[in-house]
Amino acid sequence: MVKTIERHGIPVVQMCNLIPVATTVGANRMVPTISIPYPLGDPEQPVEEQYKLRYHRVGVALDALATPIEEQTVFKVKI
Amino acid sequence: MKKVIYYVNQFFGGIGGEDTADFEPELREGTVGPSLAANQALEGAEVTHTIICGDNFMGSNTEEAIARILEMLEGKEFDLLIAGPAFQAGRYGIACGNVCKAVSEKFGVPAITSMNEENPGVEMFKKDCYILKGANAAAKMRKDMKALTAFANKVIAGETLMGADAEGYFARGCRHELFLENKHENTAAYRGVQMLIKKIKGEPYQTELIIPKKDLVPIADPIADLSKATIAIVSSGGIVPVDNPDHIQSASATRWGRYDITGMDRLENRAANAFKTIHAGYDPAAADDDPNRIIPLDALRQYEREGKFAHLHNYFYSTVGTGTTESEAARMAEEMVPYLQEAGVDGVIFTST
Numbered sequence: 001m002v003k004t005i006e007r008h009g010i011p012v013v014q015m016c017n018l019i020p021v022a023t024t025v026g027a028n029r030m031v032p033t034i035s036i037p038y039p040l041g042d043p044e045q046p047v048e049e050q051y052k053l054r055y056h057r058v059g060v061a062l063d064a065l066a067t068p069i070e071e072q073t074v075f076k077v078k079i
Numbered sequence: 080m081k082k083v084i085y086y087v088n089q090f091f092g093g094i095g096g097e098d099t100a101d102f103e104p105e106l107r108e109g110t111v112g113p114s115l116a117a118n119q120a121l122e123g124a125e126v127t128h129t130i131i132c133g134d135n136f137m138g139s140n141t142e143e144a145i146a147r148i149l150e151m152l153e154g155k156e157f158d159l160l161i162a163g164p165a166f167q168a169g170r171y172g173i174a175c176g177n178v179c180k181a182v183s184e185k186f187g188v189p190a191i192t193s194m195n196e197e198n199p200g201v202e203m204f205k206k207d208c209y210i211l212k213g214a215n216a217a218a219k220m221r222k223d224m225k226a227l228t229a230f231a232n233k234v235i236a237g238e239t240l241m242g243a244d245a246e247g248y249f250a251r252g253c254r255h256e257l258f259l260e261n262k263h264e265n266t267a268a269y270r271g272v273q274m275l276i277k278k279i280k281g282e283p284y285q286t287e288l289i290i291p292k293k294d295l296v297p298i299a300d301p302i303a304d305l306s307k308a309t310i311a312i313v314s315s316g317g318i319v320p321v322d323n324p325d326h327i328q329s330a331s332a333t334r335w336g337r338y339d340i341t342g343m344d345r346l347e348n349r350a351a352n353a354f355k356t357i358h359a360g361y362d363p364a365a366a367d368d369d370p371n372r373i374i375p376l377d378a379l380r381q382y383e384r385e386g387k388f389a390h391l392h393n394y395f396y397s398t399v400g401t402g403t404t405e406s407e408a409a410r411m412a413e414e415m416v417p418y419l420q421e422a423g424v425d426g427v428i429f430t431s432t
Contacts, residue, residue: 003296004412011299016431021199038365041372058378065426066305
C-alpha cells in the first residue's frame with residue numbers, strides 16, 4: 001500500500017515495528033515503532049510517557065516527509 | 080541416528096494464542112505439536128529438542144531472542160534444524176527465517192522451513208535457508224509437513240538435490256557445479272545459441288542465469304513546506320468504528336474504509352463505543368484500550384495546532400494487514416489515492432502493526 005501511494009508521487013512514511021520487512025518490501029521512508037500490538041504507546045508505561053513517545057515519533061515521521069533522501073532510509077528516534 | 084532440532088511459535092508450541100505472543104524462548108526436550116508429526120515421518124533421524132518462542136517476543140527483541148536460542152543450543156549435538164511450517168503468518172515466517180539463518184551460520188548445519196509465497200519471510204530469508212513452497216493456511220498442515228519431512232529426509236540421507244524447482248523450495252540464488260555428458264549439445268556455446276534462436280523466434284526459453292529484481296518505487300519528492308502541507312493517515316492496523324460499518328475482514332482483507340475525524344482531538348476507545356481494532360493478527364487489548372497507539376490522532380492534532388503542518392486530512396484510511404496479499408493491498412491503495420489527491424494531501428503517515 002505504501003508503495004502504491006508513493007508511486008502516485010505522494011511521499012509516504014511507514015511507521016512500523018518490523019523495519020526489516022518494510023525494507024524488503026520496499027518502503028522508502030521508515031520510522032520505527034516499539035511493538036506490534038502497541039506501535040505508539042506501551043500500556044505498561046504511564047499515559048504521559050506513552051504520549052511523549054508517540055508525540056516524538058510522529059514528529060520524526062512528519063520531518064521525514066519533508067526530508068530529501070537518496071535511498072531507502074530509516075529515520076532515527078530518540079525515545 | 081541423526082539429530083534434529085525443531086522450532087515453533089507459541090501457538091504451535093501449545094502455549095496459547097495472541098495473548099501469549101510475548102512468550103520468551105524455551106528449549107524443551109523431545110517433541111511438541113508439529114515436531115511430533117515431523118518426528119514420525121523422519122527416517123534415520125529423530126527430533127531431540129523443540130524450541131518455542133512467541134512471535135512478538137521474536138519480532139520486537141530479535142537480537143536477544145536469537146542470542147538466547149543460540150546459547151540454548153550450545154553444546155547440543157544436532158545435524159539439522161527444522162522450523163515451521165509458517166504458512167502465510169508473517170511474524171512466524173520471519174521468526175522461522177531468523178532462527179534458520181542464525182543456527183545454520185553458527186553451527187554449520189542445514190536449516191529447512193516452509194512458507195507460503197506471500198509470507199514476507201520468503202523474500203527476506205530464501206537465500207539463507209531452504210524454504211519449501213507452502214500453503215497459505217494451517218489447514219494444509221498435513222500437506223506442508225509431508226513435503227517438509229520428505230525434503231528433510233533427502234538432506235539427512237545426503238542425496239543430491241535437483242535444484243529449487245524440482246525440490247519445491249524457493250530458489251536461493253546458489254549455482255551448483257554439475258558434470259554433463261561430454262557431447263556437443265551440452266556445451267555452453269550450443270546452449271547459448273539455442274536460447275538465442277528461441278528468443279529471435281519469439282519462443283519461450285529459460286535463461287541459466289536468473290537476475291533477481293527488487294521492486295522499488297521511485298522516491299517521491301519531499302514536502303517543500305511542511306507548514307503549508309495537508310497530511311493524511313493510513314493504517315493496516317484494523318482500527319474502525321466499533322460497528323465496523325464497511326465489514327472489513329479481520330484477516331486476508333479485501334475491503335477498506337475511511338472514517339471522518341473532523342473535530343476530533345483523539346480517537347476514543349472501544350469502551351466509549353467509538354473505535355476498536357478488528358485485526359486478527361495481534362492482541363487487540365492495547366489498541367482497543369487506546370486506538371491512538373495505532374492511529375496517533377492525538378499527537379497529530381497537537382502538531383497541527385502548533386503549526387508544524389497546516390491541516391490534517393478529515394478522514395483516516397484503514398484496513399487489515401494480516402494475510403492480505405500484496406495484490407489486494409495494491410488494489411485497495413489504488414482506490415484510496417483518488418480521495419487523497421482530491422483532498423490535496425501532500426504526505427501520508429502509514430502505521431503498521
